[in-house]
Amino acid sequence: MKKVIISVLLLCCTNAFAQSNKPTPVFYEIFVRSFADGDGDGIGDINGITQKLDYLKQLGIGGLWLTPFHPSPTYHKYDVMDYYAIDPEYGTIADFKNLLAQAHARNIKVVMDLVVNHTSSRHPWFINACDGKAPYANYYVWSDTAKAKGWYNNLKNPQQKYYGFFWEQMPDLNFDNPEVENEVLKIASFWLAAGVDGFRLDAAQHIYEPHEPEKNMRWWNKFHKHVKQINPDAFIIGEVWNKDSLVAAYLKDGMDACFNFDLSAAILRAVSTSTPGDFIQKLISMHALYRSYNPNYADAIFITNHDQDRYASILNNNIPQMKQAIAILFTLPGIPFLYYGEEIGMLGKFPDELRREPFLWGLQSAYNTRWEKAVHTTSATVIPLDKQMNDDKSLFSYYRLWLKLRNDYPFLSRGKLVTHTTTYDGCIAFELLDKQQQYLIIHRLAPGNLQLKLPKNATVLYAQQATKSGNKFQLSAGSVLIIEIK
Numbered sequence: 091m092k093k094v095i096i097s098v099l100l101l102c103c104t105n106a107f108a109q110s111n112k113p114t115p116v117f118y119e120i121f122v123r124s125f126a127d128g129d130g131d132g133i134g135d136i137n138g139i140t141q142k143l144d145y146l147k148q149l150g151i152g153g154l155w156l157t158p159f160h161p162s163p164t165y166h167k168y169d170v171m172d173y174y175a176i177d178p179e180y181g182t183i184a185d186f187k188n189l190l191a192q193a194h195a196r197n198i199k200v201v202m203d204l205v206v207n208h209t210s211s212r213h214p215w216f217i218n219a220c221d222g223k224a225p226y227a228n229y230y231v232w233s234d235t236a237k238a239k240g241w242y243n244n245l246k247n248p249q250q251k252y253y254g255f256f257w258e259q260m261p262d263l264n265f266d267n268p269e270v271e272n273e274v275l276k277i278a279s280f281w282l283a284a285g286v287d288g289f290r291l292d293a294a295q296h297i298y299e300p301h302e303p304e305k306n307m308r309w310w311n312k313f314h315k316h317v318k319q320i321n322p323d324a325f326i327i328g329e330v331w332n333k334d335s336l337v338a339a340y341l342k343d344g345m346d347a348c349f350n351f352d353l354s355a356a357i358l359r360a361v362s363t364s365t366p367g368d369f370i371q372k373l374i375s376m377h378a379l380y381r382s383y384n385p386n387y388a389d390a391i392f393i394t395n396h397d398q399d400r401y402a403s404i405l406n407n408n409i410p411q412m413k414q415a416i417a418i419l420f421t422l423p424g425i426p427f428l429y430y431g432e433e434i435g436m437l438g439k440f441p442d443e444l445r446r447e448p449f450l451w452g453l454q455s456a457y458n459t460r461w462e463k464a465v466h467t468t469s470a471t472v473i474p475l476d477k478q479m480n481d482d483k484s485l486f487s488y489y490r491l492w493l494k495l496r497n498d499y500p501f502l503s504r505g506k507l508v509t510h511t512t513t514y515d516g517c518i519a520f521e522l523l524d525k526q527q528q529y530l531i532i533h534r535l536a537p538g539n540l541q542l543k544l545p546k547n548a549t550v551l552y553a554q555q556a557t558k559s560g561n562k563f564q565l566s567a568g569s570v571l572i573i574e575i576k
């Protein structure tokens with residue numbers, strides 16, 4: 091009997107421990123080619139990242155998402171020719187293992203992009219498949235009759251067409267073939283053994299086309315099981331660029347987190363129109379939906395990523411609106427993802443290359459990459475990092491402040507989002523519940539002043555641009571309050 095009681099207690103404690111220590115790092119997406127050049131050839135590389143880990147640590151980053159680094163014919167490398175190697179222009183496996191060791195020594199996790207919806211048309215599997223060679227012929231999706239968009243001629247056999255959802259040079263893998271599944275599981279095992287902390291699953295909803303969530307999830311459940319058997323703590327985050335009702339299904343025994351694209355749009359809408367609308371109500375119902383599929387899911391929150399115009403460009407470089415977007419992002423529960431360069435206000439608009447311009451370390455910095463001529467982010471339009479670091483009024487300093495708040499107050503990451511009883515006109519206001527504590531967060535969006543009385547037993551943890559007189563605060567556009575209610 092005693093034994094039973096002890097194990098029950100242990101079980102409770104284990105769960106409570108997991109809850110209270112839920113890792114809550116802020117992630118940073120690195121477009122490898124553009125971030126930091128470690129060897130002077132003008133192209134970003136693995137060693138460049140390693141040499142900038144102290145910078146990232148200083149910024150408050152606890153996790154990295156690296157865009158693909160495998161051998162590939164394209165600059166972005168989202169079409170892989172060899173899943174077991176590093177593209178020589180980025181470095182070697184030894185460089186990568188060194189990056190992992192150095193990152194882990196600084197308590198920074200490293201998640202890699204896994205691009206398995208398709209390969210490069212130059213992958214040996216596809217070259218063999220076009221020649222009809224076993225077993226590779228069945229690695230891809232073929233048809234003799236298809237005429238629809240996305241089907242391309244096999245140049246070796248004109249009777250036959252292959253499927254490529256994104257592009258002629260990105261043939262889709264055939265996940266009805268168990269050998270393909272095993273190849274992908276083997277790739278995951280290889281990189282987990284090398285020490286990566288997880289995977290960002292590129293194009294996760296496109297495994298089966300047209301969009302078939304149930305078939306996609308059959309595969310991702312299998313992938314999830316495999317990865318967690320090797321490392322239960324490995325982090326699996328999915329790119330499912332779709333509405334919340336379709337994203338939710340991917341959170342059940344598939345992904346630990348999915349990127350919240352709807353939230354990205356909602357943040358930009360709220361700050362650019364200065365109106366809260368139904369921002370919080372929508373997010374609360376989204377969370378309820380996601381929780382019904384996976385109680386332990388994490389919301390991967392972000393403003394923009396490498397496939398979108400940079401938000402500084404979307405907001406026309408309006409610094410007060412940008413600061414408001416940052417403050418909103420960092421007060422919402424989940425795991426925030428910064429896209430490299432956001433911390434210095436980099437600009438960038440379609441086409442994609444111009445959303446991925448060289449990071450501006452300094453006017454003369456040897457780390458600046460030169461693989462493309464920057465159009466939007468130049469020293470004439472954006473203040474380089476080295477200058478911003480020494481200016482406590484810079485956007486960089488504002489980011490550092492918010493990352494510090496985020497890291498100092500774990501309730502911001504793990505709190506349960508609920509509505510607050512009082513509504514404040516022109517404000518995004520909400521509560522976060524964490525460990526029987528109640529926190530109130532208020533962002534003033536609308537122009538004009540708002541005077542508000544603090545709730546009873548309130549302790550102000552952080553006030554930005556808010557004038558206090560007695561137990562009243564005067565807020566204006568851009569004000570933020572973080573309050574603990576006892």
Ligand code: CA
Nearest residue numbers: 129131133135
């Ligand atoms: Ca280089």
